[in-house]
Amino acid sequence: MLRSKTTDEWRSIVNNKIWDLPEGEKRILSILKLSFDELKPSSLKQCFAYCSMFFKDFDIEKDDLIQLWMAQGWLHPCPNKSLDMEERGNEYFTILLAKSFFQDARKDYGGNVTKCKMHDLVHDLAESVSKSRNLHSLFLSGEVLDLESNLLNFKSLRVLNLYNADIMELPISIGKLKHLRYLNVLKTRIKTFPKSIGQLYNLQTLKIAYQLEEFPREIANLINLRHIYFGRYVKVPSGILGRFTNLRSLPFLKVGKETGPRIEELSGLNQLQNTLSIYGLENVRDGEEAQKANLVEKKHICKLILEWKLDRPSHNVENEDDVLKGLRPHDSLEFLAIHEFMGVEFPSWLLLAKNLKQIELLGCNKCEGVPVLGHLPSLSCVKIKRMENLTCMGSEFYGDNHVNCGNGSSKEARPLFPVLKTLHIEEAQNLIEWMEAPTEGGTRVVFPCLKKLTLIHCDQLTSAPSHFPSLKRLVIQDMDSGGMPIASYPMWGDLLICRKGCWKTTRILHIYTYLHVRS
CATH class of the missing domain: 1.10.10.10 (Winged helix-like DNA-binding domain superfamily/Winged helix DNA-binding domain)
Known part of the structure; x- marks a missing residue:
């Protein structure tokens, strides 16, 4: 420097x-x-x-x-x-x-x-x-002629990038590239791998064509893999992913029922970084099995997506509360998405998510309340969509009991939602009341940084908080005439309202801005 x-x-x-x-x-x-x-x-x-x-x-x-x-x-x-x-x-x-x-x-x-x-x-x-002679890299795209001969001329290759190459299969000679550490066959027509792929013992990065039909079991030999990428519909045999204890990148784990990986294969993968998505959580038996994923030890995961299958039998959802409790992540998590969860309450470990910046709750239709979020010091974005059983957002949303007061000589409590900038609530069609934050007789700062508030398809909403000191953009869309609890409050910035069957939102924005300027 x-x-x-x-x-x-x-x-x-x-x-x-x-x-x-x-x-x-x-x-x-x-x-x-x-x-x-x-x-x-x-x-x-x-x-x-x-x-x-x-x-x-x-x-x-x-x-x-x-x-x-x-x-x-x-x-x-x-x-x-x-x-x-x-x-x-x-x-x-x-x-x-x-x-x-x-x-x-x-x-x-x-x-x-x-x-x-x-x-x-x-x-x-x-x-x-x-100095290209020292690069040990081969990049081939488009039409590739006689790949077999090409590879035999580059036995010292460290990088073989076949991204978007017009090939249907890898030659058996791929196994002779003993020094290969990076192999990319994304956007090719490859559907199967030769068994010799298991001889690439030094391979660190493997990017597989998304239409690959099934992992060859020989990939289990590649224990030096640090980054692996594959499509969501690839059939992954059980017992393979758990062997890759050096993995830093894993696009997702799709939990199998009778075949495919089990969630405990994540147990030893504590070097995983950045994003982890776990699908098929309806196939996790109970909370004890969920804990075997050992997510709490994966301190390098910043973004976690947990998803259940949407069209699953309703009689198999009794254990989902325990499963979600068992999937507690490390406290360093910054982004959490929970999709199609059919339990009735959110886990208590959310109380400890002090580094959480964004949370997304989609299709959690059985939950009657929202998580305790108001006390989280880093939370900047909340998105709630399709919560049919949600009727009231009250003290549990603000988490008043979990916010410590200032020094002992002051009655002023710490702000609620201290850094929240975006709040999006959509298709909460039975939400009737959004209560003011409890004050207990003292002063309380709430939503001090909220700049954008969006309410869509909240047809029954009749009351909402009246004070958003930093709000710049309010979107109220597809709501009945009675469901406009916030529109009557004084606002600064853009006001965007779209009733059912009315104009498109872009046109409404123009009209309301125009009227505001005229007034």
């Missing part, structure tokens, strides 16, 4: 002759080259040069790029740091982004960069400094 440079190093940069060059592309390239020369360690330079493999204006996925760097062996951690290879790669990516070698960064819900591009001049620089 620049702060670590000595006086002589700074003097050398200042006195460099590139500053005497006239304005233009040549000078810019020279400055970029100087920035490249200053990159340390040398493996960071190799990582940047590798980006010449991508076409100009290509959308580079950060995680994929890090996995490619990892396959080349450039992400070994420093002796004085405890970072694993993925963390090291993320550090390199951040440095290159900060130095403007990457641009047009796109971010996810949590503000984390997921994609980027390279400016054409930066791409030209990467081409000029790369």
Whole structure:
């Protein structure tokens, strides 16, 4: 980093002759080259040069790029740091982004960069400094002729990227690529793998075509896998996923009933990172079995999606309260989605979700109340949809009993929903009352940061809180004439209302903005 440079190093940069060059592309390239020369360690330079493999204006996925760097062996951690290879790669990516070698960064819900591009001049620089003979990578797309012969000529391959290649099968010789660490066959027509796939013992990243019919059991031998991607409808035999204890990426687990993986296969996968989706939870027998997933030990999972099958027999839902209780995640979780849960109450572990930023409850039709959320210090977005049994949102929603007061000499309690910015309630057709927060005779700040409130298909709602100090946008859509409890309150910002059978919301926004300006 620049702060670590000595006086002589700074003097050398200042006195460099590139500053005497006239304005233009040549000078810019020279400055970029100087920035490249200053990159340390040398493996960071190799990582940047590798980006010449991508076409100009290509959308580079950060995680994929890090996995490619990892396959080349450039992400070994420093002796004085405890970072694993993925963390090291993320550090390199951040440095290159900060130095403007990457641009047009796109971010996810949590503000984390997921994609980027390279400016054409930066791409030209990467081409000029790369040494392709040392890359050990083969990228093939479109029509591929005689893949068998191609592979025999590249026995030292570390990366084989066949993304979008017009192939139907992998040759048996794939097993001879003993050094292969990255294999991508996404968007190909491959439906089966040769058994020799099980000989790729050094494979770290495997991206499988989504129409693959079934995992070959030989994949169980690939115990060095750190990232695996496959489609939701691939038949995964039981007992395989649990062997991959080094896994950092697993797109989902679809719990089987008589065949397929069991939820306990997640038990030892405590290195999983980022997002984990668990489908087919109707096939989990009880809370004890759910606990075997050991989600509470998976501290690197930021986003968790829990989903039951929508059209399942109603007589099999008695155990769902216990199952959800048993799926308690680590307290570091930031995003939680619960879909089609048919239990009657939400688990108490939500009380401890101090790092939770977003929660999404879809199709929880048997629940008569919402979770205790008002005390959560990081919660910024709440989405509630299709809760047919919800009739009242009261003290349990605010979680008043779980909010500690300030110092002992003050009667003023801490704010409720202190950082919530977005609240979306939809298809709560039996919701009648949304109560004000309890005050117990003192002052209470509620929704201090709420900027957007959306109510859709809440036909019976007749009362709601009257104070939203920061609200900028209110959307009330597809509600009966009696169900407009908030529309009469004074508002600042956009007011968007759409009654049943009325105009489209975009037109209503224009009309209400126009009327507001006229008044």
